Amino acid sequence: MGVKGLQSFLECCCPEACVTVNLRDMARQHSATSQREPTLVVDGLACLRHWYSCKDWVCGGQWREYMDVLKNWVEAFTSAGIRLVFFFDGVVEEQKREEWVKRRRRVNGDVSRMFRYIKAHGEQPGRELFCLPSGLSTFTCCALSSLGQEVFCSLREADYEIASYARQHSSMGILGQDTDFIIYDSAPYLSVAKLQISSMSTVLYDRQRLCQTIGLTVSQLPLLACLLGNDVVSMEKMQHIRKNAMEAYRKVGLASYSGAPQGQMVLAVAQLVKSLWRKEEMEAGNIPQSLNLSDPLRELIKKGMCYYLLPGKDSLQQDDLSACSSASAFEKYVSPQILKVCREKHVAGEGFMAYGVLCEGVIECSNTLEDEEDTELMPQALVYKPCRQKVYGVLLLLGHDGSTDDLPAIKEWFVYPGSPLKEPDMVHPVPISLPCDRPSLDLLWFGTGPEVSDLRLTSFLSILDCQEFSELKGAVEDSLLAALCLVTYIVLQVQTVSQEDVDAYLSQAVCLRLKSPRELQQVKLPFLSSRAVQLGSLYVRGLAHLLGANSASGCPLPSAALMPWHSFDGRLFHSKYLLAHGGTETSVLLDGDTSCLSMFLHLREKLIETCRKRGRILQSRPNAPSQSPTSAPGHRHTGGGEGWRRGGGAARGGGWRQRGDRHEHGNPGRQWGGGGQHFRPRHSSSYPEEGPENTSCSSKQSRGRSYHNRGRYQLAPRWSQPPAPGAEEQRNKRNDPRK
Known part of the structure; x- marks a missing residue:
């Protein structure tokens, strides 16, 4: 990130x-000199x-523990007399998409x-190999708001809005870890990586001292950043400029610098910027004509430099290049009041998904x-x-009349x-059926009365x-109702989810x-277990989707009920998953x-009944863990190797990749095609398209050691179709971690 x-x-x-x-x-110094409350x-x-x-x-994610971490962190700054204002990325600008x-x-x-x-x-x-838990950014924004902090979700690049707010x-x-903040002519840039919360100390990167060292002015820093490479101007596109700068740097005998090669590069490019920049160009904010660039590269650098120009300063066609469009992508389908509220909720970090759909026509989701x-x-x-x-x-x-003939598709940038x-992926809306006309x-969104409340929930x-x-609604806690809805949805969509998986999901939500x-x-x-890791992330991503559904529906449930610290803990879920698949008694699973x-039992019964109405019969597929044959003495058991795949729980027939290869909008080059329409369920009165009739299982009975005593489910018979010849060997070879 950054330069x-x-x-x-x-x-x-x-x-x-x-x-x-x-x-x-x-x-204290800031308060004394500015007569303002010190704000970070x-x-x-x-x-x-x-x-x-x-x-x-x-x-x-260990969400309750994480909430305590955030609370203690905020309290440390509050006790030091520092007000905090948080910014989170709300959009990905197209110029930064690459x-x-x-x-x-x-x-x-x-x-x-x-x-x-x-x-x-x-x-x-x-x-x-640390990876952030899925959904951490989304729910951290909500967590800080619940702690009474001022939180903003950006309408354009967050770095720009942070620097703008700090300057104004x-x-x-500015507390962060991005060298763009030293290029902006804004507040001092403080390192979060160097922060010692116990002593409340960190490192300040001094913009003026940097300029003195490299011989540039603050106004020349944006061009330096673009030539070195940043999020707008890639390093590859400026490689020839840097090469020429290094050659010129060596010719004039300035290469006696004994530091790292990257240090020479920064100094060489700084020397180039200084030699190219005439006073009149510096004042006008133009790109020096003596910098020999093609028209496309010149326009790209213009955009890159404009990125650093804050409100109140001269800009390079800043208004024309602004990433914030005032027009909605779908303004003819919604009222101006809807758009206004949608924007306000987005900025406050409350309108998950709605702003991207209505105002941008684009949503994205990072790695899971x-x-x-x-x-x-x-x-x-x-x-x-x-x-x-x-x-x-x-x-x-x-x-509307429900017609989608002239409705543009939503652009989805989802990582999977x-x-x-x-x-x-170009994804079209699908109407829902409601009781009124x-x-x-x-x-x-704005109606009142019990009828509207019922309509929102429906x-x-x-x-x-x-x-x-x-x-x-009202009979169980809202967080448990949300958990039940989410687990039921997962069961209806994912045919390989078993009774044991449901037990793990629901028991941890209840016990939490x-x-x-x-x-x-x-x-x-x-x-x-690698499978339990995936199921945990799947659940948390589902909570984010529940936020989107709740927001679109006018918020029939309080947003707090959809937060993971009320219905999910990764460590607890993993424990319940291992117990459930090991055949543990239900009473033990619920901590006695x-x-x-x-x-x-009440929630599970409701889930089973709802799934049965849609033709989804939940099956018992206990995958009792076993010691991996390749584990060395003293190693722990594997969580996703052969021992887990041989327990009769795997769906035969090649899995979802072979079944889910239909494409929407004719994109045959994509292996799984964004799921297409193959995974879209029919209405509640019919079977899902990918129903149980297409999910064959081994005929071998593989129940856990205590399942006859549990007796909580009406167990469905095993499918009798045998696996394809050689399927077991191919699956074991594919799952070998050494491959």
Whole structure:
């Protein structure tokens, strides 16, 4: 992130620009000189790795412990007299899409290596393969708001809005980890990576001292950043400029500098900028004509330099190049009031998904912890695609005749195994059926009265195909109702989800209410299962989709009920998963608590009944873990190797990849085609398209050792179709972590 190589240059070659500061002292000095409350503007996305210090990160997130971390972090600044303002990325600007895709692909590589490690060793890898829990950014924004903090979700590039806010409000500093903040002529740039919360000290990167070292003015820094390479202007496109700069640097005898090669590069490019820049060009803010560039590259650098120009300063056609469009992508389908509220909720971090759909026509989702080698579990992007389509339908089709002939598709940039990310998936809205005659979105959002409240709940449940659960509103906690809706939706969409998986999901949601963060930290895991890791991430991504469905429906449930710290803990879920698949008694699974057991059985019965109505018969597929034959003595059991795949729980016939190869909008080059329409469920009165009749299983009975005593389900008979010849050998070869 930021300017390529500038961070290392600052720390290794320009130590005079790296000043250790005490934030308490800095706050007192700022208050004395400015007569204002000292405010620190925080780049939320850059802080996530700093904040998430919980032991487990692969299991889906230790959310209650994480909430305590955030609370303590905020209190440390509050006690120092520092006000915090948080910014989170709300959009990905198209000029940065290429860089966004590159980063997502790099993280995909880390995720793949992480899963190979788990399957080989049955434990979490070290921090060198650390990946943020799925959905961490989305829910951190909500968590900070619940702690009473001021939170903004950006309408354009977050770095720009952070620097703009800090400059306009004379903030004491910007806390982040991005060298773009030293290029902006804004508040001082403070490092979150160097932050010591116990002493409230960190490193300040001094903009003026950097300029003195490299011989430039602050106004010349944007051109330096573009020539070195940043998120707008890639390093590759400026490579010839830097090469020429290094040659000129050596010819004039300036290469006697003994520092690192990157240090020479920064100094050489700075020398080039200084030699090219005439006074009149500097004042006009133009790109020096003597910099020999083609017209496309000149326009690209213009955009790159405009990116650093803040409000109130002369700009290079700043208004024309602004990333914030005032026009909505679908303004003719919704009222101006809807657009206004949608924008306000987005900025406040409350309107998940709606702003991207109505105002941009684009939504994106970053990397999720899912195994690209697993052919049995669909990626979350495809699992929740039918849900998103119905959310789009609520936002765009309510109050209309339901025709989608002239309605543009939503562009989805979702990261999942098999997606090359060369272009977005084009996804069309799908209407939902409501009891009244085409109610408008304005009625759903702004109407009053019990009838409207019922309509909102019906809309929300229809998106998830769980209309029968309306009777549970008020009878169970809202967080448990949300959990039940989500698990039911997962079961209907993913045919390889078993009874044991449902037990794990529901038991941890029920038991979580009685556990403190300390108790959750003490949950013991003998080993990790790669499949449980995926199921944990799938659930958390589902909660984000519930936020979107709730927002689109006018918020029938309080947003707090959809937060993971109320219905999910990754470590607890993983524990319940291992117990359920090991054949543990139901009472033991519920920690011997009779009230928890009663609630669990009630929710499970509702789920089974709803699924049965849709032709989805839940099956018992206990995959009892076994010692991997390749494990060395002392190693933990594997969590996703052969021992898990041989237990009779795998769906035969090649898994979802072979079944889900239909494409929407004719994109045959994509292996899985964004899921197409193949995974879209029919209405509640019929079978899902990918129904149980297409999910054959081994005829071998493989129930856990205690399942005859549990007796809680009406068990469906095993499918008798045998696996294809050689399927077992092929699957074992594919799942070998050494391959």
